[in-house]
Amino acid sequence: MGSPGGWWGRKSTPAKVETYTRWSFHFIALSEPTVIGVTAFGHLDARAGFLLMLPVAGHTALAMVTASRALDWTCGRRPQPLRLLWTLGAATAALAVVALTLAQHGPGGDDASTVLGAVFGVTLCYGVGLMALAMQDRRRVVWLVGGFGAGAGLVTWALGMPALAALATTAFVTAATGFFAATSGFSIWLLKAVYALDEARETRARLAVAEERLRFGRDLHDVMGRNLAVIALKSELAVQLARRERPEAVEQMIEVQRIAQESQREVRDVVRGYRRADLEAELSGARGVLRAAGIDCEVSGETEGLPAEVQSALGWVVREATTNVLRHGDAKKCTVTVRRPEGRVVLTVRNDGAAAPHGSARRGGTGLAGLRERLSAVDGTLDAGETGDGDFTLVAEVPLTARAVLEVAS
Incomplete structure (x- = not known):
């Protein structure tokens, strides 16, 4: 069984960058329940905190699967995960709306409102940020961020909060989700750039090898081209002389034999060392x-x-x-x-x-x-x-x- 260092060392540079990017987003997704869990168990009892973490854990698992499929799509191994994208978007919106509604009108007091507010903000940031992995068009990412920001403000206002608070919510959600979406977009751009550079490097290497083969072909043509033409002419001349029963035909064939042996030696020299x-x-x-x-x-x-x-x-x-x-x-x-x-x-x-x-x-x-x-x-x-x-x-x-x-x- 190979050591972890050997497993990592056998990977190419693009594969290393892809592995680092993949696990980075997995750890980012795992930080969602960590942040919410610290807040929940610090303000609520164990039973309430456990019940709250169930939908958060489900959202985290869905986000990790979406991120993995999105990276596979970026690398050309899978089709775009549109169903997962819509599912994650719906789950993110639903969890955020429920959390905001319970924070505004549910029982539990200030402690519960603090925890539910954390669920609202963290869920939106991580959900939208990981959804951006499966989008290549920047305009769609902007619409995604703007849509969730505007939706958060409208839901806040509809639940009875003042217009200024709703506007502040819109600004916060837009800025936070925009930051996570930009981070995701930059990571995807970097991964594609590394793969493109590696492909260009392989292309340069293949061209260098092809150039060497062409050089060998030119040398072989230079050696054999003239000699084969002379052999063809002398052979034709020998045929004509032989048909006329002229003794010079033997001399021509001897010359053909000499040129053929010389060509064989020159080809051997080319194969051994390009002359x-x-x-x-x-x-x-x-x-x-x-x-x-x-x-x-x-x-x-x-x-x-x-x-x-x-x-x-x-x-x-x-x-x-x-x-x-x-x-x-x-x-x-x-x-x-x-x-x-x-x-x-x-x-x-x-x-x-x-x-x-x-x-x-x-x-x-x-x-x-x-x-x-x-x-x-x-x-x-x-x-x-x-x-x-x-x-x-x-x-x-x-x-x-x-x-x-x-x-x-x-």
Whole structure:
């Protein structure tokens, strides 16, 4: 069973914001019976306070369900909870009217009037505020707040209170419910903004990967386009010569065979390293791609003087690690470091977005397996995994021959 920290850590940033928003409104709804209960049991006996809390508890449960369904609707998982919205509105209005009527004309004295007044004000504030979660149109929210404020004033005036008191009630209810409704609207706006930013970040990452694929396609076209055209022409010429029983047909086919073998070698070079990956170019490209995706990237170390085959292998490591950072986890920062301890070169890629996809890649993903094969060609090793502080680290180490060490030192 995972720890709470692990459960929270596996969530993406938008999911964390959504969870925080959801439980915030649940706790806000739960504060309604808390506020009323403190007032009720402080002024009434236990039996009267318990009876009063029953409808308040029902209103709270209805408000929590409405808030949960409203957030699901905001995230596109459910249709708009119109029935719940109308039900909560009717329950809020009914509870407020009954409380105000009993406060004005019911028995119980000043203590009961104080408690019922709290029920009236608190019920309206929380009810209208949570109803606003299920409304996207600001004008409807304004009409909702204004309608409940005007209704509260009219009911107060109809129950026999002076016009000035009714006007004051209207102002109080409008201001209080407006504040709660504005808070709900701002929370929904913030949640949508976080999801929109995350979607934009994923789009930038996909575009960066697509750009890399296009670069590979252009390289492959450059390599194969001319050679295939020459092969087609020479093959056609060989067919014509063979039909005429000319000995030159054999020479043309030998040339076709040579060009085909050359093309095969060039394609192999493209697949292995996009015509030989350059470590410095890959480091620069990784910095640009990650920063374009909203990830802070820092690159440090010297790459000059390294053998071409070492640069090619490490360049592939940088390229694959950059792709993993873009496509997996939820990284905010990535550091790439090239060190040259005695007799070897060590490349370290570290990011703070460790997540399940990284782990699955570490256990058997084809990307890291391919990197190990490339590094094994230069006697290199690869180690990848999550660190204790929640980061994901990839370390590639390649030994340098005695001649290469001398070249690097010079």
